[in-house]
Amino acid sequence: MLIKYGVNSGIISFGSAKDCILASSAAVLRRQQFLIRSLGGYTDQTTQRRMQQVNSMSGTALEADSETILRAITPILDPNRHKGQAGKIAVIGGCREYTGAPYFAAISALKIGADLSHVFCTKDAAPVIKGYSPELIVHPILEESYSISGLGDEERRCISSKILAEVDKWMERFDCLVVGPGLGRDPYLLECVSEIMKHARQSNVPIVIDGDGLFLVTNSLDLVSGYPLAVLTPNVNEYKRLVQKVLSCEVNDRDAPELLQSLAKRIGGVTILQKGKSDLISDGDTVKSVSIYGSPRRCGGQGDILSGSVAVFLSWARAKEKSTISNPTVSGCIAASALLRKAASLAFENKKRSTLTSDIIECLGRSLEDISPAS
Amino acid sequence: MLIKYGVNSGIISFGSAKDCILASSAAVLRRQQFLIRSLGGYTDQTTQRRMQQVNSMSGTALEADSETILRAITPILDPNRHKGQAGKIAVIGGCREYTGAPYFAAISALKIGADLSHVFCTKDAAPVIKGYSPELIVHPILEESYSISGLGDEERRCISSKILAEVDKWMERFDCLVVGPGLGRDPYLLECVSEIMKHARQSNVPIVIDGDGLFLVTNSLDLVSGYPLAVLTPNVNEYKRLVQKVLSCEVNDRDAPELLQSLAKRIGGVTILQKGKSDLISDGDTVKSVSIYGSPRRCGGQGDILSGSVAVFLSWARAKEKSTISNPTVSGCIAASALLRKAASLAFENKKRSTLTSDIIECLGRSLEDISPAS
Numbered sequence: 001m002l003i004k005y006g007v008n009s010g011i012i013s014f015g016s017a018k019d020c021i022l023a024s025s026a027a028v029l030r031r032q033q034f035l036i037r038s039l040g041g042y043t044d045q046t047t048q049r050r051m052q053q054v055n056s057m058s059g060t061a062l063e064a065d066s067e068t069i070l071r072a073i074t075p076i077l078d079p080n081r082h083k084g085q086a087g088k089i090a091v092i093g094g095c096r097e098y099t100g101a102p103y104f105a106a107i108s109a110l111k112i113g114a115d116l117s118h119v120f121c122t123k124d125a126a127p128v129i130k131g132y133s134p135e136l137i138v139h140p141i142l143e144e145s146y147s148i149s150g151l152g153d154e155e156r157r158c159i160s161s162k163i164l165a166e167v168d169k170w171m172e173r174f175d176c177l178v179v180g181p182g183l184g185r186d187p188y189l190l191e192c193v194s195e196i197m198k199h200a201r202q203s204n205v206p207i208v209i210d211g212d213g214l215f216l217v218t219n220s221l222d223l224v225s226g227y228p229l230a231v232l233t234p235n236v237n238e239y240k241r242l243v244q245k246v247l248s249c250e251v252n253d254r255d256a257p258e259l260l261q262s263l264a265k266r267i268g269g270v271t272i273l274q275k276g277k278s279d280l281i282s283d284g285d286t287v288k289s290v291s292i293y294g295s296p297r298r299c300g301g302q303g304d305i306l307s308g309s310v311a312v313f314l315s316w317a318r319a320k321e322k323s324t325i326s327n328p329t330v331s332g333c334i335a336a337s338a339l340l341r342k343a344a345s346l347a348f349e350n351k352k353r354s355t356l357t358s359d360i361i362e363c364l365g366r367s368l369e370d371i372s373p374a375s
Numbered sequence: 376m377l378i379k380y381g382v383n384s385g386i387i388s389f390g391s392a393k394d395c396i397l398a399s400s401a402a403v404l405r406r407q408q409f410l411i412r413s414l415g416g417y418t419d420q421t422t423q424r425r426m427q428q429v430n431s432m433s434g435t436a437l438e439a440d441s442e443t444i445l446r447a448i449t450p451i452l453d454p455n456r457h458k459g460q461a462g463k464i465a466v467i468g469g470c471r472e473y474t475g476a477p478y479f480a481a482i483s484a485l486k487i488g489a490d491l492s493h494v495f496c497t498k499d500a501a502p503v504i505k506g507y508s509p510e511l512i513v514h515p516i517l518e519e520s521y522s523i524s525g526l527g528d529e530e531r532r533c534i535s536s537k538i539l540a541e542v543d544k545w546m547e548r549f550d551c552l553v554v555g556p557g558l559g560r561d562p563y564l565l566e567c568v569s570e571i572m573k574h575a576r577q578s579n580v581p582i583v584i585d586g587d588g589l590f591l592v593t594n595s596l597d598l599v600s601g602y603p604l605a606v607l608t609p610n611v612n613e614y615k616r617l618v619q620k621v622l623s624c625e626v627n628d629r630d631a632p633e634l635l636q637s638l639a640k641r642i643g644g645v646t647i648l649q650k651g652k653s654d655l656i657s658d659g660d661t662v663k664s665v666s667i668y669g670s671p672r673r674c675g676g677q678g679d680i681l682s683g684s685v686a687v688f689l690s691w692a693r694a695k696e697k698s699t700i701s702n703p704t705v706s707g708c709i710a711a712s713a714l715l716r717k718a719a720s721l722a723f724e725n726k727k728r729s730t731l732t733s734d735i736i737e738c739l740g741r742s743l744e745d746i747s748p749a750s
Contacts, residue, residue: 096501100509128505236457277454296452296750298461300491301510352749353452353488354740356510 061257061280061289066338067371069331072324073317074113074372087114087315089308090170091178092193093211094121095144098182099128101211104304104357105181105311106136111364112312112339118174120167120196122189123147125182141166142193144186156188163192168199175315176206180213181304190216197223204229206314206329210307214238218245226268228283231314231329233273233307256280257287271329273310275303279337283330290334294341295348301357302344305364309336342367436632436655436664441713442746444706447699448692449488449747462489462690464683465545466553467568468586469496470519473557474503476586479679479732480556480686481511486739487687487714493549495542495571497564498522500557516541517568519561531563538567543574550690551581555588556679565591572598579604581689581704585682589613593620601643603658606689606704608648608682631655632662646704648685650678654712658705665709669716670723676732677719680739684711717742 075086089109094102102125106117118137119129126140141163148156177200179193193216200207206229209217214234217224218241224230234242240251243259246266251259257280264272265284274280278291314332317325325331343363347355450461464484469477477500481492493512494504501515516538523531552575554568568591575582581604584592589609592599593616599605609617615626618634621641626634632655639647640659649655653666689707692700700706718738722730 097514098512099505100511103509124502128502131506132509276457293454296454296456297488298456298458298490299485299510300458300512302458348749351740352744353449354486354743356485358508358510 061260061278061282061287064281064288064290064334064338066290066292066334070313070335070338070368071372073313073320073331073335074368075316075319077374084115084173087175087312088116088118088173089114089176089178089311089315090118090120090174091181091308092120092142092167092196093179093181093183093213094119094125094129094138095142095182095184095186095189096122096124096146097184099125099132100301100357101182101304103129103132103136104301104361105178105210105308107133108305108308108361108364109178109312110135111361112309112368114312114315117308118170121182139166142189144184145188146186148188160192160195164195164199167196171199171203171205174200174205175318176208176311178208178210178307178311180209180211180216181307183212183216185212185215194220194223201227201229206231206311206318208233208307208310208314210234210303211238214242218242221246221267224267224270228269228271229329230270231273231310231333232267232270233275233303233310233333235275235303239274257282257289261285261287271333273306273333273337275306279333279341281330281333281337283327286327286330288330288334290337290341292338292341293345295344295355295360297344297348297353297355299356302340302360305343305357305361306336306340309339309364312336313339339364339367339371342371436635436653436657436662439656439663439665439709439713441665441667441709445688445710445713445743446747448688448695448706448710449743450691450694452749459490459548462550462687463491463493463548464489464551464553464686464690465493465495465549466556466683467495467517467542467571468554468556468558468588469494469500469504469513470517470557470559470561470564471497471499471521472559474500474507475676475732476557476679478504478507478511479676479736480553480585480683482508483680483683483736483739484553484687485510486736487684487743489687489690492683493545496557514541517564519559520563521561523563535567535570539570539574542571546574546578546580549575549580550693551583551686553583553585553682553686555584555586555591556682558587558591560587560590569595569598576602576604581606581686581693583608583682583685583689585609585678586613589617593617596621596642599642599645603644603646604704605645606648606685606708607642607645608650608678608685608708610650610678614649632657632664636660636662646708648681648708648712650681654708654716656705656708656712658702661702661705663705663709665712665716667713667716668720670719670730670735672719672723672728672730674731677715677735680718680732680735681711681715684714684739687711688714714739714742714746717746 091102091106102119102121106119109117120139120141122142122144123140126138130138208231210233243251246263260274260280260282264282269284271283278289281288310332313335314328317328317331344360346363346367347359351359466477466481477494481494484492495514495516497517497519498515501513505513518534583606585608618626621638635649635655635657639657644659646658653664656663685707688710689703692703692706718735721738721742722734726734
């Protein structure tokens with residue numbers, strides 16, 4: 001695999017030499033691990049410790065101490081604080097076709113402890129999303145091509161400007177945007193959302209990108225490239241497309257941490273949470289993994305919980321003093337991954353094969369309480 | 376009865392001779408059963424065994440070992456799998472008049488363990504179905520005659536093509552379609568759905584047909600004739616109409632298994648699940664029955680649960696190696712029938728006369744867990 005992206009790297013100007021170094025260190029690491037496993041006389045624990053040391057030395061993914069990080073991030077509930085101080089999140093998503101995904105992301109943020117959760121979606125999607133819960137603030141402002149089909153270019157531009165102005169009114173108040181859950185792939189809508197992302201970036205608002213937002217970003221890398229407050233949360237297929245586009249190579253499980261690190265670095269230090277059996281998280285400098293057991297159920301919608309959760313934890317992490325949380329985006333991802341896994345595990349214990357995303361959302365509160373009690 | 380359909384069989388070119396043989400063997404069987412029952416000295420168990428032997432010899436419906444089949448079909452939950460691998464189901468149904476039925480079918484699929492459940496319905500029905508649950512992906516794409524009443528033939532054809540193209544985008548991803556729950560009988564809509572079924576068949580996607588889908592199919596047998604991945608799930612009246620149309624005779628309880636077998640064979644080896652006090656299932660070669668006790672409550676909507684359940688079990692059965700599950704459509708029907716009966720029985724224990732379809736759906740998970748524990 002590494003040779004593959006070496007071969008294709010002619011079109012990419014930055015990072016290839018480093019990728020090769022990472023690649024050869026991965027090969028050295030595998031040999032070291034094999035030697036350690038081959039040594040007699042070690043107990044399992046000793047072997048594990050040794051392997052962790054090797055991992056640590058080589059930069060390969062090290063299991064994060066996710067519960068400690070989650071506790072460090074989660075703010076103390078202080079009666080002196082007022083509405084909004086525990087987080088104001090906005091989800092950009094929800095179209096004629098999809099309404100569940102933005103709801104899952106937005107309600108998860110509230111269930112974890114954010115104070116306010118907004119959704120910016122199309123006019124069609126808004127009443128449905130509002131109907132799922134009175135807790136959300138839903139703005140019916142986005143437009144899809146079909147709803148403006150009779151209009152000329154000038155009128156379309158005018159509508160775009162209005163949409164953007166509407167979001168801008170709120171932008172500075174948000175601690176984090178989630179772009180993508182149930183966004184759909186309508187070209188006119190995605191164009192508007194690109195502009196929203198540019199404005200968010202100008203305002204230094206962090207952006208978590210999932211689902212169709214990743215489709216948008218994979219085709220317009222400039223939107224996030226070099227923005228350290230962008231977090232991408234790809235699943236298996238979204239990750240494949242991203243790697244193909246950015247590194248011109250195929251995904252290979254063996255060198256997963258190295259590949260992820262290269263990808264994050266190449267996109268200019270964004271943070272990537274690669275979802276899988278273990279979640280891997282990298283900002284281009286380090287790679288961490290979260291492997292605590294979740295659930296074997298793969299019902300659609302769990303990714304939406306994760307994106308809403310990352311938004312909250314990232315916001316909380318950024319609000320802490322820098323000396324406490326060194327890297328808010330990576331720490332936010334670790335905390336969100338750990339919490340989702342714990343909630344999924346709790347839900348599965350009870351509902352088994354019948355577990356749905358709503359069941360997992362109902363377990364977010366108890367899971368957080370188990371790790372970081374409110375009082 | 377047998378004479379009846381002999382008399383009317385002039386219009387049907389295939390199968391009548393065989394039907395007569397089945398009919399006379401049924402008469403012989405009934406006499407044998409009477410003799411066995413009349414013999415003194417047999418314990419009940421011996422009588423049952425004898426009757427089973429006779430059944431087995433004659434090809435009459437044999438009670439399926441449904442729980443064993445259900446366990447064999449249900450996949451192990453493997454943490455290495457990703458979203459979609461436990462099943463992606465689509466329900467074609469839902470119009471201005473009916474919205475509950477497609478919801479029941481789609482949500483049942485998820486509650487049994489499918490990963491993704493879509494609904495393709497009319498524009499009017501979509502917001503309501505979406506509102507029932509954020510877990511479903513609802514596509515508002517079908518049209519009824521009233522919504523295109525001012526348009527000319529060319530425009531109508533253009534809309535049909537768009538609808539078909541929209542479904543086609545998804546078709547290859549689906550493991551099974553359910554056609555019919557809450558579909559209604561609008562001619563324009565049914566024409567579109569006929570085209571969707573043809574495309575599904577070209578793509579080798581299994582189709583479970585219930586409700587108004589059976590109305591469509593009874594009048595256009597070509598849609599399913601000779602397609603071994605079609606499953607029809609008629610209730611008493613739908614079955615009557617089907618038998619009248621295909622075999623030109625009336626239904627008679629005495630020879631139910633033979634008649635069902637003839638019907639399935641005559642439609643070219645589709646699988647039919649004939650719902651009743653006992654469910655009978657035949658693909659034209661064998662006839663199986665599922666008689667485990669369900670509930671005496673006959674609230675509307677239980678058929679929708681069944682159609683969604685058949686879709687999931689059929690998909691799971693097809694994903695197994697052929698050596699394990701010899702006939703995925705029949706096995707899928709047996710498993711679905713057994714699970715619905717168990718869930719209905721559990722719901723009735725608790726809710727009695729007040730039992731509704733939603734109560735039964737809530738018992739699907741526990742019922743499946745009782746038979747085939749997730750871990």
